Amino acid sequence: MVETVSPEARRRRRWIVALVALVVVAGFLGVNTVSVLRQTTAASGDQVVRLEDGDLRVVEDGPRDAPALLLIHGYAGSTAWWDPVLAQLADDYHVIRVDLLGHGGSAKPESGYDMPAQGRRMAAVLDRLGVDRALVIAHSMGGLVATALAEQRPTLVAALALINTAPSNSATTAQGFLARLIPVPVVGELLWRFRTDAALRNGLGTAFYRDIPIPDRIVADVRAMTYTSFTRSPKESARYRSVRPLPNRLAGLDLPLLVIFGTEDERVHASSAEEYRTVPGVRIETLPGVGHTPMLEDPQRTVDLLRSFIDSVAEAENP
Numbered sequence: 001m002v003e004t005v006s007p008e009a010r011r012r013r014r015w016i017v018a019l020v021a022l023v024v025v026a027g028f029l030g031v032n033t034v035s036v037l038r039q040t041t042a043a044s045g046d047q048v049v050r051l052e053d054g055d056l057r058v059v060e061d062g063p064r065d066a067p068a069l070l071l072i073h074g075y076a077g078s079t080a081w082w083d084p085v086l087a088q089l090a091d092d093y094h095v096i097r098v099d100l101l102g103h104g105g106s107a108k109p110e111s112g113y114d115m116p117a118q119g120r121r122m123a124a125v126l127d128r129l130g131v132d133r134a135l136v137i138a139h140s141m142g143g144l145v146a147t148a149l150a151e152q153r154p155t156l157v158a159a160l161a162l163i164n165t166a167p168s169n170s171a172t173t174a175q176g177f178l179a180r181l182i183p184v185p186v187v188g189e190l191l192w193r194f195r196t197d198a199a200l201r202n203g204l205g206t207a208f209y210r211d212i213p214i215p216d217r218i219v220a221d222v223r224a225m226t227y228t229s230f231t232r233s234p235k236e237s238a239r240y241r242s243v244r245p246l247p248n249r250l251a252g253l254d255l256p257l258l259v260i261f262g263t264e265d266e267r268v269h270a271s272s273a274e275e276y277r278t279v280p281g282v283r284i285e286t287l288p289g290v291g292h293t294p295m296l297e298d299p300q301r302t303v304d305l306l307r308s309f310i311d312s313v314a315e316a317e318n319p
Contacts, residue, residue, distance in 0.1 A: 041226060045105040049125050053112050057105030058125055059097045062090035068131045071097045072122065074140025075233050078104030078221040081139065084299035098125055100145065102229025104221050113232040115240040119148025126156055135310060137161040141237050147246055150253050159256035159313045161306060164265055164292050168245040169238050171272030179203065183231050192227045209264035209291025250279045257282045258309040262290030
């Protein structure tokens with residue numbers, strides 16, 4: 001005898017199956033979100049400076065008794081972004097490169113990504129290395145960290161060179177659709193879990209106007225970031241600029257300032273370089289045909305501008 005199932009019973013079964021599937025999916029999403037948000041990584045590398053609020057990977061090149069240059073990379077970057085200009089700078093200077101907290105080989109904790117804290121860590125690194133004065137060269141978000149460092153420890157900073165650093169929040173360009181989804185709760189954590197190298201390369205593409213090969217090391221460093229370090233860093237950058245735009249902060253520091261901008265920047269409006277005109281004595285240089293990352297797109301012209309600025313600072317200090 002064949003058992004017949006009423007339409008009502010079939011509907012109940014379909015609802016039960018759908019409900020179970022929904023519970024399973026919700027459970028997976030919940031577990032994934034918690035797992036991604038709690039992900040942390042310890043610092044690694046040949047030279048790690050141990051700090052109470054986050055260990056940092058440090059790389060030193062050049063003669064230790066030469067004038068010190070502190071190089072600070074930008075958002076989702078690492079010390080590798082300075083590789084194309086390193087050799088020419090390390091010939092004559094003690095070049096110190098640091099992976100910011102949450103980036104490269106530095107620790108990636110659950111908190112501590114605000115710009116003042118990042119600036120304090122840069123000061124701590126210089127103190128640990130016995131450097132009492134350095135000329136600071138910073139790219140993009142690194143310019144905010146450099147400014148925070150100069151605000152807190154002005155005697156440590158001989159001068160500042162900012163490369164494609166957005167002076168205000170209005171200077172930044174609109175993000176792509178996927179980039180806007182990453183910070184969205186649950187959805188962002190899911191996208192992060194299934195990110196691919198191809199997707200990372202696509203996102204990195206806006207950092208370059210010129211058609212240059214993106215080194216595998218740079219892609220690997222982005223992949224090694226945690227979701228927290230990837231999403232908190234830009235939020236803290238926006239918070240820092242919203243309190244006071246960079247030109248307002250820099251105007252009162254009385255430091256030599258060089259601002260370099262690629263004219264074809266896809267991440268920051270190149271015209272915003274003019275906002276720095278309010279800083280007394282600022283020197284603004286533009287690089288035609290270059291995007292957001294001059295040191296990778298046109299290392300020679302970038303080095304030439306940096307060396308000219310460094311020489312002018314040295315001449316002013318030792319007339």
